[in-house]
Amino acid sequence: MTNTETEETRPESFLVADCGSTNTRVLLFDVVDGVYRLIGRATTMTTTTAPWSDITQGITNAIQQLSEMTGRQLLSSTGKVLTPEKANKTGVDHFMLVVSAAPALKTILVGLSEDVSLNSARRVLHTVYAQEVDTFSLSDGRSEDEQVAAIMKHKPDLIFLTGGTDGGADQRLLTFARTVSLGVTMLTGAKRVPVLYAGNKEQREEITKIMGEGIVLHVENNVRPSLNTENLADAANMIGNLYQDLRIKELPGLHNVLSWGKYPPLPTARAFATITQYFAALQKGQVLGVELGTESVTLVAASQDHADLTIRSDLGMGRSIINILKYVKPAEIAHWMPTEISNEEIRDFLYNKSLYPQTIAMSPEELQLEHAIAREMLRIASLDTAVDWQSGRRAPLPFRLLLVRGNTFANTPRPGQIISVLLDALQPVGIFAVAMDRYGILPALGALAQESSLAVVQTLESKIMADLGWVVVPVGKAQPGHKALHVRIESEQQTHYEGDVEFGTLEVFVLERGRSTVTLTPSRRFDVGFGPGKSTTITLSGGEVGLVVDARGRPLQLPQDTVARRSLVRQWLYDMGG
Amino acid sequence: MTIYTYTTIIQSQTRLRRERLLPQRGEVIVSPGQEVQPVQVVARTQQATRFRIVPASELWGISPDEVSKHMVVSMGQEVQAGEPLLHRKRALGKQVLESPVEGTFYGLNNGRIILQQHEWFELRALVRARVVNAIPNRGIVLEVIGTQIQGVWGNGKESNGKLKIISDAESEQLTQEQIKEEIEGNVAVVAVLSQPELLTSLQRAGASGLIVGSISAESLPWAQKAPFPIIVTDGIGKQGMARHIFFLIRKHAEGDVALFAREPDYWGNRPELIIPHEISTGMLQSPPEYQPLAAEQMVRILRAPYTGQTGQVVRLNHYRKRTETGIVAYGADVKLADGTVVFVPYANLDTII
Numbered sequence: 001m002t003n004t005e006t007e008e009t010r011p012e013s014f015l016v017a018d019c020g021s022t023n024t025r026v027l028l029f030d031v032v033d034g035v036y037r038l039i040g041r042a043t044t045m046t047t048t049t050a051p052w053s054d055i056t057q058g059i060t061n062a063i064q065q066l067s068e069m070t071g072r073q074l075l076s077s078t079g080k081v082l083t084p085e086k087a088n089k090t091g092v093d094h095f096m097l098v099v100s101a102a103p104a105l106k107t108i109l110v111g112l113s114e115d116v117s118l119n120s121a122r123r124v125l126h127t128v129y130a131q132e133v134d135t136f137s138l139s140d141g142r143s144e145d146e147q148v149a150a151i152m153k154h155k156p157d158l159i160f161l162t163g164g165t166d167g168g169a170d171q172r173l174l175t176f177a178r179t180v181s182l183g184v185t186m187l188t189g190a191k192r193v194p195v196l197y198a199g200n201k202e203q204r205e206e207i208t209k210i211m212g213e214g215i216v217l218h219v220e221n222n223v224r225p226s227l228n229t230e231n232l233a234d235a236a237n238m239i240g241n242l243y244q245d246l247r248i249k250e251l252p253g254l255h256n257v258l259s260w261g262k263y264p265p266l267p268t269a270r271a272f273a274t275i276t277q278y279f280a281a282l283q284k285g286q287v288l289g290v291e292l293g294t295e296s297v298t299l300v301a302a303s304q305d306h307a308d309l310t311i312r313s314d315l316g317m318g319r320s321i322i323n324i325l326k327y328v329k330p331a332e333i334a335h336w337m338p339t340e341i342s343n344e345e346i347r348d349f350l351y352n353k354s355l356y357p358q359t360i361a362m363s364p365e366e367l368q369l370e371h372a373i374a375r376e377m378l379r380i381a382s383l384d385t386a387v388d389w390q391s392g393r394r395a396p397l398p399f400r401l402l403l404v405r406g407n408t409f410a411n412t413p414r415p416g417q418i419i420s421v422l423l424d425a426l427q428p429v430g431i432f433a434v435a436m437d438r439y440g441i442l443p444a445l446g447a448l449a450q451e452s453s454l455a456v457v458q459t460l461e462s463k464i465m466a467d468l469g470w471v472v473v474p475v476g477k478a479q480p481g482h483k484a485l486h487v488r489i490e491s492e493q494q495t496h497y498e499g500d501v502e503f504g505t506l507e508v509f510v511l512e513r514g515r516s517t518v519t520l521t522p523s524r525r526f527d528v529g530f531g532p533g534k535s536t537t538i539t540l541s542g543g544e545v546g547l548v549v550d551a552r553g554r555p556l557q558l559p560q561d562t563v564a565r566r567s568l569v570r571q572w573l574y575d576m577g578g
Numbered sequence: 579m580t581i582y583t584y585t586t587i588i589q590s591q592t593r594l595r596r597e598r599l600l601p602q603r604g605e606v607i608v609s610p611g612q613e614v615q616p617v618q619v620v621a622r623t624q625q626a627t628r629f630r631i632v633p634a635s636e637l638w639g640i641s642p643d644e645v646s647k648h649m650v651v652s653m654g655q656e657v658q659a660g661e662p663l664l665h666r667k668r669a670l671g672k673q674v675l676e677s678p679v680e681g682t683f684y685g686l687n688n689g690r691i692i693l694q695q696h697e698w699f700e701l702r703a704l705v706r707a708r709v710v711n712a713i714p715n716r717g718i719v720l721e722v723i724g725t726q727i728q729g730v731w732g733n734g735k736e737s738n739g740k741l742k743i744i745s746d747a748e749s750e751q752l753t754q755e756q757i758k759e760e761i762e763g764n765v766a767v768v769a770v771l772s773q774p775e776l777l778t779s780l781q782r783a784g785a786s787g788l789i790v791g792s793i794s795a796e797s798l799p800w801a802q803k804a805p806f807p808i809i810v811t812d813g814i815g816k817q818g819m820a821r822h823i824f825f826l827i828r829k830h831a832e833g834d835v836a837l838f839a840r841e842p843d844y845w846g847n848r849p850e851l852i853i854p855h856e857i858s859t860g861m862l863q864s865p866p867e868y869q870p871l872a873a874e875q876m877v878r879i880l881r882a883p884y885t886g887q888t889g890q891v892v893r894l895n896h897y898r899k900r901t902e903t904g905i906v907a908y909g910a911d912v913k914l915a916d917g918t919v920v921f922v923p924y925a926n927l928d929t930i931i
Contacts, residue, residue, distance in 0.1 A: 049846025347795035351814035413904030
């Protein structure tokens with residue numbers, strides 16, 4: 001073999017920087033003993049904000065830490081990533097960047113009908129980190145002057161205009177277009193605000209004329225070509241590009257970092273969607289990905305060939321945590337607390353956390369409060385994904401694996417507490433496993449998937465994910481205390497256990513190491529996914545918590561009585577090891 | 579391991595430079611080298627406050643393209659109410675479309691005439707300082723010697739006045755009885771404000787500003803609407819003002835203060851207060867530098883059970899430790915004012931520089 005051939009066949013190494021709004025993490029992937037492994041990772045503060053105002057510093061700080069930990073030189077004397085990898089194992093072959101540190105795309109939605117075109121436009125908007133700052137629709141009572149004033153006040157990054165089904169001709173859409181044109185003209189600033197039009201295709205020409213030459217207009221296929229069809233892909237693709245141009249590329253210092261590698265920066269949520277779809281392919285079934293981030297909540301419903309991404313940039317456990325009060329009252333958060341807490345204390349906590357988004361709970365009471373808020377936040381965010389837009393019906397998605405990530409979960413000490421939050425918030429049904437991204441690796445793997453599937457698969461095989469356990473949720477109704485499910489567990493060690501789970505209760509069964517064969521026999525009125533009363537036998541392995549049977553019923557009902565409710569919440573926490 | 583944490587500037591004796599900029603192009607009326615007083619106007623501009631849309635094509639029943647043919651004013655031209663905007667000859671004389679308001683002709687959009695109305699905006703120095711630079715048409719750079727304290731929340735307003743210390747202790751809650759006549763024209767310094775109605779009382783008493791350690795979430799909407807600037811130094815709730823900040827401000831009681839209560843934004847810009855005072859050159863601190871956390875560094879703790887307490891870093895732990903909740907995290911051992919040493923995750927530390 002010649003030297004050239006050796007170079008060509010040498011497996012390549014990867015350094016991925018994941019810049020979140022509060023933390024920057026760098027991860028090094030390379031081959032050890034013939035297989036790809038995560039070699040190391042380091043985390044520091046993100047430095048896109050004052051006083052640093054340069055994303056580079058946080059990344060280089062983290063890389064220096066990683067170098068100290070691994071003993072591998074990764075930066076040159078000028079502070080750039082050394083590429084490609086040298087024979088003496090300094091540097092790396094590829095540098096990649098995953099970003100969620102940019103602020104959300106401030107967008108004004110303009111459309112005719114709240115239930116039709118604006119609903120679809122909103123779904124498009126939720127595929128990127130975007131914030132809906134205002135909405136103009138036929139139900140808007142404001143005058144044109146007031147709407148123009150609103151455009152001037154909000155100074156949006158984008159105006160997304162939609163409405164009408166293809167073929168119709170609605171003068172009202174043109175009136176909105178004139179208002180938008182006027183508002184954009186009135187905005188002073190270095191850059192003209194672009195307009196995205198994805199409405200009635202018959203009116204494209206008139207819309208283009210109304211906008212005139214001074215306005216940057218992007219035209220895409222109608223998001224609602226007919227009342228019964230929805231086409232989000234084209235507009236979603238364009239809004240993704242606009243987010244890259246208007247937000248990610250504007251991050252201070254980004255141009256330096258981009259010169260270290262050949263890959264464009266990838267939004268974290270996109271990377272998470274990619275890797276969730278990977279899991280769906282490995283599982284040969286649906287996977288639900290949940291990220292409870294500092295500045296957003298991301299949900300990915302993935303099958304083998306598709307990933308449906310929903311990003312809620314108005315929610316999150318950091319600066320935007322106070323927005324939860326737009327959807328729920330403090331008392332509804334308090335419902336999840338095992339101890340007494342006043343509305344005032346909840347409000348103070350939310351506002352304080354928004355000022356210090358990077359902080360973590362140090363007292364058990366604050367941890368419980370963060371979890372109570374997380375429950376409501378995930379519940380609100382999941383309403384978007386659970387809605388079947390055609391029928392408007394809420395339908396829980398069946399999935400085989402629930403993938404979770406985010407600082408709140410990473411800073412939760414007991415795995416049962418995490419599962420408890422997820423079950424209360426999402427109220428899933430069926431049989432599924434729960435895995436957690438404890439090391440914050442998934443977006444990096446999503447980026448890595450662009451270049452090396454082998455590296456992704458081999459890294460995942462190294463048990464890098466925390467297997468929290470398995471969950472069975474029988475669906476049905478009975479009197480409290482009546483049997484909902486019979487469970488029989490046989491371990492590889494030939495030991496066995498069996499027992500009944502009563503309706504209204506939450507039970508945890510320990511699974512011994514290795515594989516266990518679990519037979520689930522629901523009562524006549526209960527269904528675990530195979531029909532009422534139909535039993536099934538599944539093979540499960542381990543998990544930190546074991547097998548959780550949630551027979552509390554759907555939808556979950558909390559007692560109205562405060563004392564009874566707190567007692568029940570305390571009992572559930574105790575059952576889950578919290 | 580190099581650790582950076584959230585950082586707050588609290589400098590008792592410093593020399594700092596601050597830009598005072600107009601929101602848009604205008605006229606700078608002071609020069610470099612000049613000493614300025616707080617109330618002195620340093621720059622001014624005419625700011626667009628309102629606009630008026632005149633639907634010309636609709637009113638005359640002509641196409642939008644035709645409107646420009648009849649325009650008798652040009653872009654940027656000032657017009658008086660009643661002055662002609664459009665003019666055309668008719669068979670029986672002429673037709674004129676008059677301006678309904680006084681303003682500036684801003685532009686034409688789809689056959690509609692846009693008129694802008696203006697008001698003078700005057701930018702004041704707010705602080706006794708020396709002009710060290712003038713930025714043509716935009717503003718100036720001031721150099722101030724004194725005390726600088728960054729806050730965590732502001733209501734977007736700015737003003738100046740004399741420091742009137744109301745609270746006797748760093749955790750004392752403001753009461754109605756403490757709001758007296760002598761607050762008029764002064765900046766009230768309060769440890770804790772829990773009741774929103776006390777903001778109305780402060781307004782009635784004529785306060786020109788408020789510096790508060792912590793404020794209740796319930797009071798924030800009122801604080802947002804208050805006509806005077808409000809700077810929160812520590813947080814939301816009842817934790818009060820960090821001892822270090824409280825004593826530093828109290829040292830300058832009755833002295834001048836400038837409040838720049840900008841709202842905290844995504845990019846990390848924060849509100850600050852500046853207390854100008856004389857300092858002998860030898861006592862001046864060097865400008866603060868953002869450096870990695872180190873032993874002996876003063877820090878403020880941001881989460882319960884030590885919220886708002888300041889202390890000194892005893893050591894940085896290079897291994898993870900378990901907190902009361904069971905979370906294992908990297909952090910520092912911090913010596914509190916009462917001498918106890920506690921472990922605090924780095925994420926919950928605010929480095930004071």
